[in-house]
Amino acid sequence: MIRRADQIGGVLLFVFAILYTLEARKLPSRGMNALFFGQGSPGPNFMPYWLGITLAVLALALIVSGTLRPFAPGGEEERLPGVAGWTRMAVVFGTLALYLLVLPVLGFSLGTLALLTTLLLFPDRHPILIVLGLPIGTTLLLHWLFLRVLHVPLPTNVLGF
Amino acid sequence: MDILQNLALGFSIALTPTNLAYCFFGVLAGTLIGVLPGIGPATGIAVLLPIAFTMNPTTSLITMAGIYYGAMYGGSTTSILMNVPGESASVMTCLDGYQMARQGRAGPALGISAIASFVAGTVGAVGLMLLAPPLTILALGFGPPEYFMLMLFGLTTLAGIAGDSMLKALISGGLGLVLGTVGTDTPSGYLRFTYGIPDLSTGISFVAVTVGLFALSEVLVNSERLLQREPIRTSLAGLYPSRADLRRCRGAFARGSLIGFVVGVLPGAGATIASFLAYAAEKRASKHPEAFGAGAIEGVAAPEAANNAAAMGAMVPMLSLGIPGSGTTAIMLGALIMWGLRPGPLLFEKNPDLVWAVIASMYIGNVMLLILNLPLVGIWASMLRVRYSILAPLILVFCFIGVYSIDNSMFDVWIMVAAGVLGYIMRKFRYPVAPLVLALVLGPMVETALAQSLTMSQGNAAIFFTRRTALTIFILMVLFVLSPVVRWALARRRGATASSRASV
Numbered sequence A: 001m002i003r004r005a006d007q008i009g010g011v012l013l014f015v016f017a018i019l020y021t022l023e024a025r026k027l028p029s030r031g032m033n034a035l036f037f038g039q040g041s042p043g044p045n046f047m048p049y050w051l052g053i054t055l056a057v058l059a060l061a062l063i064v065s066g067t068l069r070p071f072a073p074g075g076e077e078e079r080l081p082g083v084a085g086w087t088r089m090a091v092v093f094g095t096l097a098l099y100l101l102v103l104p105v106l107g108f109s110l111g112t113l114a115l116l117t118t119l120l121l122f123p124d125r126h127p128i129l130i131v132l133g134l135p136i137g138t139t140l141l142l143h144w145l146f147l148r149v150l151h152v153p154l155p156t157n158v159l160g161f
Numbered sequence B: 001m002d003i004l005q006n007l008a009l010g011f012s013i014a015l016t017p018t019n020l021a022y023c024f025f026g027v028l029a030g031t032l033i034g035v036l037p038g039i040g041p042a043t044g045i046a047v048l049l050p051i052a053f054t055m056n057p058t059t060s061l062i063t064m065a066g067i068y069y070g071a072m073y074g075g076s077t078t079s080i081l082m083n084v085p086g087e088s089a090s091v092m093t094c095l096d097g098y099q100m101a102r103q104g105r106a107g108p109a110l111g112i113s114a115i116a117s118f119v120a121g122t123v124g125a126v127g128l129m130l131l132a133p134p135l136t137i138l139a140l141g142f143g144p145p146e147y148f149m150l151m152l153f154g155l156t157t158l159a160g161i162a163g164d165s166m167l168k169a170l171i172s173g174g175l176g177l178v179l180g181t182v183g184t185d186t187p188s189g190y191l192r193f194t195y196g197i198p199d200l201s202t203g204i205s206f207v208a209v210t211v212g213l214f215a216l217s218e219v220l221v222n223s224e225r226l227l228q229r230e231p232i233r234t235s236l237a238g239l240y241p242s243r244a245d246l247r248r249c250r251g252a253f254a255r256g257s258l259i260g261f262v263v264g265v266l267p268g269a270g271a272t273i274a275s276f277l278a279y280a281a282e283k284r285a286s287k288h289p290e291a292f293g294a295g296a297i298e299g300v301a302a303p304e305a306a307n308n309a310a311a312m313g314a315m316v317p318m319l320s321l322g323i324p325g326s327g328t329t330a331i332m333l334g335a336l337i338m339w340g341l342r343p344g345p346l347l348f349e350k351n352p353d354l355v356w357a358v359i360a361s362m363y364i365g366n367v368m369l370l371i372l373n374l375p376l377v378g379i380w381a382s383m384l385r386v387r388y389s390i391l392a393p394l395i396l397v398f399c400f401i402g403v404y405s406i407d408n409s410m411f412d413v414w415i416m417v418a419a420g421v422l423g424y425i426m427r428k429f430r431y432p433v434a435p436l437v438l439a440l441v442l443g444p445m446v447e448t449a450l451a452q453s454l455t456m457s458q459g460n461a462a463i464f465f466t467r468r469t470a471l472t473i474f475i476l477m478v479l480f481v482l483s484p485v486v487r488w489a490l491a492r493r494r495g496a497t498a499s500s501r502a503s504v
Helices: A002-025 A046-068 A083-121 A128-149 B002-014 B017-035 B041-047 B057-082 B088-102 B106-140 B144-161 B166-180 B206-223 B243-265 B270-285 B298-313 B315-321 B327-338 B345-350 B352-373 B377-383 B388-407 B410-428 B434-456 B468-503
Strands: none
Touching (some): A046 B434, A083 A128, A083 B388, A083 B410, B002 B017, B002 B352, B017 B057, B017 B352, B017 B377, B041 B057, B041 B206, B041 B388, B057 B088, B057 B106, B057 B298, B057 B352, B057 B377, B088 B106, B106 B243, B106 B298, B106 B345, B106 B352, B144 B434, B166 B434, B206 B327, B206 B388, B206 B410, B206 B434, B243 B270, B270 B298, B298 B315, B315 B345, B315 B352, B327 B434, B388 B410
């Protein structure tokens, strides 16, 4: 599994490194730099260009090492989750993404209340006391701590919380 | 004499009520972070950054350092009671700590771990106090070429040691350097890879990437399965180790502290490797090596001493040279830079109050930790029953607050999400994430030092090899890179000699 992953990862990294190098070549080689430093100093393209080439070499090394590694069946499969694992992770990630999308509308306090309640119901269900108490308590505490005491600016809804 | 005067200055600042309160908060939060499986010190510091940014830099650094070494204390509790390391540096503590707990000796195991942590933490603080100032004096003579070589060395060593594949660590570091090139090129002021997005002109947020890579990816990895392990049910009575136990552990305290501190000072080595080496050294030095792994109390004392001393040691290169020695110190370094402070020799010159207050706070924090850990161990043990599925949503909220509050930017929050996904993939395919963070911090600094060096030499790269100190650092770097090859060649030669003897 890791062997194949190294080969695929190496190819993806190689493509990225080449694209990055090509983009780096578009940057000025000295240009504005000469205004601030002598002609000898490298321009804005120097480090990205050489970095891209180095990454491409490392990507090739990854492909080679992945290809030369002896195949060990079943050795690494457990590192990737099964369907249940993917589902659990998708629930957590999806809830987080939704939370971030609705945050500017719902505001920090309401949004956080919704996020915590959802994640205490799915993917693992907790006792009702925790599902109800923890989100309310945590939201009130965070609202007081960050908005009132520490004056950390957090998104608010039209009602101001 | 200077050191004592500076230390007195440090104590006068560290002992103010505010700093004492935050030091206590730091070690308390650190212990909690160490106790709870699935949250490491780097994650803990990353998610608590917004609170840190509401304080002045001194108080903040005292808090962050407290979290760092507090987590080393707390990590042993889960190792001993659950056979699950609270963080990677506590892996070795599981071997004998859990066996002691199964034999009904959880109390002495936790007790000796707290005492070892206290002894090593104090030794480490003394070491930091003695070693950092001379290093600073040496580094004051450094120019851009020396700094360039030093930072390159820092990147190489971390890449070489982090994780189990040097190639993957180098790729991780390379990706960090790539992210570091986004935004305004410091020497020239030219915008690179921003593609007209104004949020990228100041570069990719270090906090967003760090929180995503460490905290969010950890939540994603752990959310794949139901994490619920019950701590071993055992008596915590007889917490204080007997005199015989303490006598047995004297050598372990000393060796663990020394090994831990030295390894911690080396950029990239870190607390985990320190605890492995200390355990191995203790086993070798023991008259009863067969007892290791079956509940030897020295097997708990040595790694616990080492990981605490290493946490202190890792502060030496960060404070004196501006080179982070680990993922956690990379985050601390990034925080200092965000305050406009330049970690390194000038920090000792320009902000002695900050540096010495942090050093003094470590003595105070260690005493606090001993008090917190010995009598309150029952409370920490009960924390182990908190399910990860309850902690995960809270961590996500803290991740959001941490990233958003820095610049009130949802763009940074989405960068965090992207970094979280990247971190998940990296963890799954065994790419260490710490080199990426380190490279992101050091990348722009390396580039500036390179530009300044070549400006000094009118574009002649020989400047890196004609200056004695820069050349010395370069040679050390080459030796470090070649060391695995040399070790492999020596092992091969030894193997060949052994087989030829066997055939004779």
